Amino acid sequence: MASVQRFTTLDSFRGFFALLVVFYHLHVVGAFIEMAFFRRADILLNFFFVLSGFVLAHSYGLKPRFSFRRFVISRVFRLYPLHLTMLLVFILFELVRWAAYKKGFTLNNVPFTGLFDPSEILPNLLLLQAWTTLTETMSFNYPSWSISIEFYIYMLFGGLCLLSLRSRFLLFACMAVIAFTMIFTGNEPLVWRAMLGLSCFFAGNITYLVYLLIRDRFVPVRWLMTVLEVVTLSIGYWMVMNDFENRSPIASVTFCGLVLLFAFEAGWVSTFLKTGVFRLLGKLSYSIYMTHAALLFCLSTVFIVAQKLTGRDMAPMIDGQRFMDTGSHLGNNVFVVVVTLVAIGLAALAHTYIELKGVEWGKRAAGPARSKAATSHVIAGTLEPQIDRAA
Template sequence: MRAEQRFHSLDSFRGLMAISVMLYHLRVSGSFTEWLLFRHAEVFVSFFFVLSGFVLTHAYGSSVKFNFRKFFISRTFRLLPLHLFMLGVFILLECGRYWAAQKGMDFNNAPFSGKFAPSEILPNALLLQSWTHLTNPLSFNYPSWSISIEYYTYMIFALIVCIAFGIRTWIWATVMLLALALMYAGNTFFTIESLRGLAYFFTGCLAYAVYLRLPQPSRAQTWLLSTLEVAAVTVALIFVINDFAGKQLWASPLFGVIVVIFAFDRGAVSRLLAGRGFGFLGKLSYSIYLTHAAVLFCVVSAFMVAKKIVGVDIAPVIDGTRYLDLGNVLLNNLIALLVAGSVVLVSMFTYRYVEMTGQSLGRALSSPPSHSGPVLRPDTEA
């Protein structure tokens, strides 16, 4: 029964986290983007790693006959099509900046320089940009830094599943502890972000091992799960909005516990998250995460052009950060909503025409020809 289970509340969390990260990068003066929750939402990227480890372990962790080729194709065509599409978008945007510079427009940084240098294109295309200090993890489409880490972490996970059937849990724990040890041992080759991503992902794998060992709660115990869910959300909110030493380290076990609690999908908060609206955001989460930087770039650029036309500073730089500011709290909140809505609309397009197309191609490549009917879409995504 558990092998066929889909975690609806966790899917919804994925969408909410993607929206929160988008609002973290959007700065509109005096609007809801400045709430403490969104000003600290960068920590939610850690949740993605933990959740991915949990879900992939659910899908593949108990496999006796694991097909690495099929896994490789599935994960590659899950992540790479949209990543390459957005890399192409950013290259086109940089070409636009180059054209504008030739027409006499001034920019803080010259086109195709710094994190947009041509030398960064190939590492991005191969999703290598976040692993070592040889490249800029935030080059071109900056949210893709985490996709770089996640993709190769998937492959490490798959190798473990291939070669260590009886001791997988122990190896996951070893990899997690090794990553943590390298983080604090003065490692100079791998980036801290890559080691952190490894530790978080395999925390998710271990969280699933814990989940499997817990009894399924009865209907009479729904009140207990509801209490645990409310407590988990409360603790998570307090954790997120506060800064303290070791926060990134504590995020790993905390998010692991939260994922286990909500995996049962039985409490009151889970029922709320099972709503179609939250599920819709969960479905679009990958597109929201990877497209929002380009949308924000276009919006900010439009404000900067309008600023020169109207002679009013509607895109001020405050403490080194570019804000949008129409001089009115109501208008600023409206702008923030419109920008967020625009990201969702763009994500609907990329989900349908880029993500789904890529996944369909991946299924066609990984499955032998069949005359018995259409290939069914896998029910578990990560």
């Protein structure tokens, strides 16, 4: 069996960025997460799409014997168990709010209206909510909009993997170029989130091909790679903090460079990102991303109820956004730290009892893989060993 290559540093990035998404959605008066960097971290979602494309190309893109059936089963059982669980949790929240509403206790708005209208349940079940202008993209468990985009891009990717190795990567490149061209020229035939996903994901596929082409021809020098890692992160920080024309697609291309560089794991920054805490965040990244909105919903509800009972302004509306306020600057910052730890703990439970169980069920549903000798593939005229990795 070929050894399994794991991109540990990239996993750590995914976990760290998932935590930044939590901070982006959490609003606490005067806390450190209200700094400009955290308020502008939404651009980091482009990174998730690029990294997904890179990882899926690594796991499946170069398999000469690609099974579309096994791929679909793998993706469904990888994403759906936690997605369905969180959708049910939010429906339960609405039922509780409805019971409170019937007793004259209103929280924010009327239950089962707007983003929580019952008509939005079916699109969420089918992961279609982010693909059309007829549905509410941010309905129910709002972070799942990106899973909605990724799921059907996965299906498109799987269909292309039925072609020959050269044909599939040629089409990956065509998809990325066409999507980026449409975004830059403003001629987007799909909703912008779908165009964002398509451009970033297939650019991630090509980034992996570039990685393969230079991997065995490039001898990393530690100090130089460290400098490049710092420079790349600095560019990424600058893009988060500044507004300019075509910021999103340019950031996407930059993230391709970041993924390519850190895939080599050759600098001191990479070494730091392979330490225990970051590895844990990487392992829990999907669960952190999918469960944090429910946690924040519960906390916000507690603050709203406390405000009604005490008369203190503990859940103020600021610029149309609901904030939480313990009443002191120190208390608010400590509260953010506690919420972060709770979010990680909740994600650990979801990862163990839902996410991993789903992966296990998927393996059972797919059945045993066909027994075959180690395969090889041809890239640019050279023979490379086939490497598999569960995404």
